[in-house]
Amino acid sequence: MTQLWRKPLQAGLVLLDGERPAAATLWGWRCFQVALLLLPASALLAGLLLFVALILGSRQPTAWRDDRVNWLLAGIGLWMLLGCFTASSGWLAWVGLGNWLPFFWAFWAYQPYLATPEARRRVALWLVAGTVPVLGTGFGQMVLGWSGPYELLGGAIVWWIRGGGNPPGRLSGLFDYANITAAWLALSWPLVLAAFLQHCRRWRSGPLAFGLWGISFALVVTQVAEMLATDSRNGWGALVLAVPIVLGPGRWIWLLPLLLLALVPVALATLPGVPAVIQAPLREIVPQSIWGRLNDFNSHGERPLALTRLSQWGTALGLVGERPWLGWGAAAFSVIYPLR
Template sequence: MATDLRPLAAIRLAALDAHLLRHRPADASPLGWRCFQLGLFLLASSAFLGGLLLFVALIQGSRGRSSPWQDGSNRVLLLIALLMVAGCFGARSGALAWVGLGNWLPFFWAFWGYQPYLATPAARRRVALWLVAGTVPVVITGLGQLWFGWSGPFQVLGGLIIWHLKAGGSPEDRLAGLFDYANIAGSWLALAWPLQLAALLETWQRWRQGLRDPAGGGVPSRSAGILLALALLMAAGVVAAVYLTDSRNAWGALVLAVPLVVGPASWLWLLPLLTLLVLVVGLASVPGVPDVVQEPLRHLVPESIWGRLSDLEHSGDRVQASTRLAQWGVALELIGERPWLGWGAAAFSLIYPLRTGQWHGHPHNLPIDLAVSHGLPVAVLLVGFVLWLMLRAAWRGMAASSLFERAWWTATLVLVALHATDMPFYDSRINVAGWVLLAGLSQVGRPPASH
């Protein structure tokens, strides 16, 4: 006689639903809270599915709330939006200027619409864990493409999720995973790393607490041990994946995040250790260091690290126009020629080849790119807005608060730092994650929004 599995499935679905509703902020709709969590979990794996769920969450998060213009932050974003639109009318890049607004205006709305889901530290911790869980496929597919030669496309859910993997990485021998390029994968992993580190440290603390718990006979529970092993495995996977992206920015983010997430209590021994590590790697990498000092250190530091940091693969044959300094120099000239409303989104990619003979899609610096595309006022307002959010959250205690609060603030700092020498926000998944982080910062120390 066949067994009816429907009651068991219904029980499991009910348990999953109850789990999704945990730690829901008071002003967040149940449907929106469910969609927000699942959307962030799926975001790295499928921009389509993750974006669809997050759009539902955005609609739900915008309903029944007081006017967004009561908040000074939203008024600043409105002014920025108006300046961006005004610049499109005389843009050098034509229709591309209007298309480029899609990188900004929808996310200004998201900044406001996602705030109800990030109103409490418990909600932000839960969101951070969903982002960590969603990073697992990035690590697995990235290691698979390099170590086992996995090559896509792989399809899941009847083609709703399609993973385009290139065997050997993209570019060659550099881990990219579910992203088109290794530097973008490195940026995602870098922003996830502080959150992953917080998950590891929290699991470690609970395991240690189990050791000291007399009620447990001095032995931690089996589940705590399993969770610690999983957290260690995931953290090791993220570190390995970051290393294999060959992204110098992501490498730096690994080091930057550790003291900020671990917290000041460990700085007495941690900061000297990290300083020594950075000093050794720096002396092994920087040109001009005497051979008597550098050669022994280059035997100590892997060549894959000091060679990459010293740009060994480009030494002697790199075209000047392809360097960051050359790109910034031309970009500053463009800013000087049209400082108020800019040249329009994507104009840099059109003008730079005409002036240098080399093509680059952007100047590898977000403030400079903003000023070229939309003018200095927009660049100053938007960069100042982000820095103000970070400083205010730090002033309200986030950077020195609980473990996941410190990790959230650190992840935002990492993403801001990455945009000083690259432009990962052009990947929609990183753009979404970045505005979620900013929305979380805006809620630190605030009472829940009223309906």
Template sequence: MNRFSLEMKALQPHPDPNFQRHWNVVQIGLFLLPFSAFLGGTSILMVAIAIWVRKFSSLSREPVNRGFAILGLVMIAAAWFADDRANAFLGLFNFLPFFFTFAALADLIRSPKQLTQIAWIWVITSIPVTVIGILQLLNFGGMPSLLWGLISWKVFAGGNPVGRMASVFEYATILANYYAIVFILSLGLWLQERRKLLIGIVLLNAIGLILTNSRNVWAIAVLACLAFALYQGWKTIVAAVGAITGIILGAAFAPDSIALPLRKIVPRFFWARLNDQMYSDRPVNQLRSTQWKFAWNMTEQRPLTGWGLRSFARLYTEQMQLWIGHPHNLFLMLSSESGLPAAVMLYGLVGWIMAQGIWIWKALSPTNRPIYFTFWIAFLACTLFSFLDIALFDARINLMGWVLLAAIWKMEESGEWGVRLRGS
């Protein structure tokens, strides 16, 4: 425990001393990020700008960075053809700065030890986030403002929506995406280091993600547990998780002859949420299937350029008489608002990085593979989350996702990288 306290007091050294100051600022920014998009995000963006200034020539020659640059141009062109250009160009800020930041961070974060440090930073911040969320459900709320308004939280008493924990992220869905990341990181750290403190944090995060009442993050958490159990070769745990999942799904979706007995042992909180009986009177225009069909119809009408970023909400409101901010699927949002070429390019580039990650994992030493696997699974969780919901409109969650992607790209054994950088 003393060793842990010492580690968390000091900023981690960077493999290349020339980038120590940049890495220090990034570590501080990552710690502040869950609590302040301005403080955390601005710190990391400033480092990204500094790295681009120093390494523009090499960064601009890399194929993946060129791919994101081309994607950015495609999205700008699509915005130019939008009916509402102002809103479409405003929507670009949810993408272009993050492409830019990804390229810089991927060059800065290459050591497995850096991945461990990032994981510890975010896992530690999950403790106050969860405590605030639990207090919120106990009807403590408010809008505290710290540091002259640079940190401003909207903590709605009772949750937002009511009954669903949102904590400092204002809305339960955004908090759920946060837990998709920190729960996996805490679980991966515990499997790697086996510290008692981490058991408590894993359980705390598990309680938090359950209280978000998000079916999406529940499923992701179960899949993540199965992935780690398979990775560790724990067949008994795989069987146990599979059996528990089967019982819960049976209580939700099986015929009454099977479901009714299972519902005596499975809390209604779970099965009624999964099969939507908790909200059985939901209008058709609120269903995700309706939103997906609407978004695909938009795509079919303008497959190349889409209707412009931020256009779905306006068009859906006009036709369905209900405001929905996005179609709850990132691919469909992009295809309908920026066109199919942009959607395919984004998923193609990310898919390529994820695929290359398998080969990077194989090239790492057995000691460094677990933390890399953890980050790979954490980003995969973000990708899966985006198929049923979209949280990138919150800059904190958006940036966390890009940090994960940057961390699994260009990964090398720390010793070899340090020598190569100092000799370059």
């Protein structure tokens, strides 16, 4: 049995050890890659590996003070600490620092693993590979009727697959809510698109290159379809915005006019205040699933303004205006908003 596992394990370690930046420790580089592969499938296992990589990355030769951005983040962290003393949310403000300060540390400690273009490309491909279970479970959920949750390793891995989606009719895959799935797909979408465009340049180089192009093309098509199926407005926005960013400014001269031409009818069919003589025919062209979702229209009609995102954003901006410097503190919005 030991011999059976030894060769695959050795091959896996050889794969992980490739293109290691000089500043990265061997085990830190290994843990960082595996963590990114497992991140959507198991936050627990990925988190443990990322913590190991964080500790090992903190032993890098580059001093923390040598990066100006670290000084900026340190200043922001001190300002957040000051805000906790006047926060209306009390002790929750101090707990809320845990959502921010560790990431400031990670910004520096993970730099050894991203020090070279080759390392960044490899990291991006691991994130793309980690997206495959999300896409696969989304397809199984919406097409094959899979329904979980499914647990592995005593609950270390939990896939919250609900038949028909969660909320119903919205693809959520292995996550427990469609908007979370859309957030992950929005993160990986630029990387999937970039990988596809790279393989487009050399798909005629041989059978292997053509096979990689076919895989990347399938990922692009599946990713676009599932981002649309999440019915998430943020996901839809990321789907569009990533295209000019990935293609680069050299193609904007023709790409941006095309995007504008495609988005103007959607905007006119969605935005309130557009004359009915213009909006009505456009709503016949633009699917209701798009313009209705964008302006909070559902099967029961338009939602009350107070329940829409626009209203929530307006309230949030008003709260920022009242205390622009030190804020209200973490977790204060859920307490203050219902009172407004």
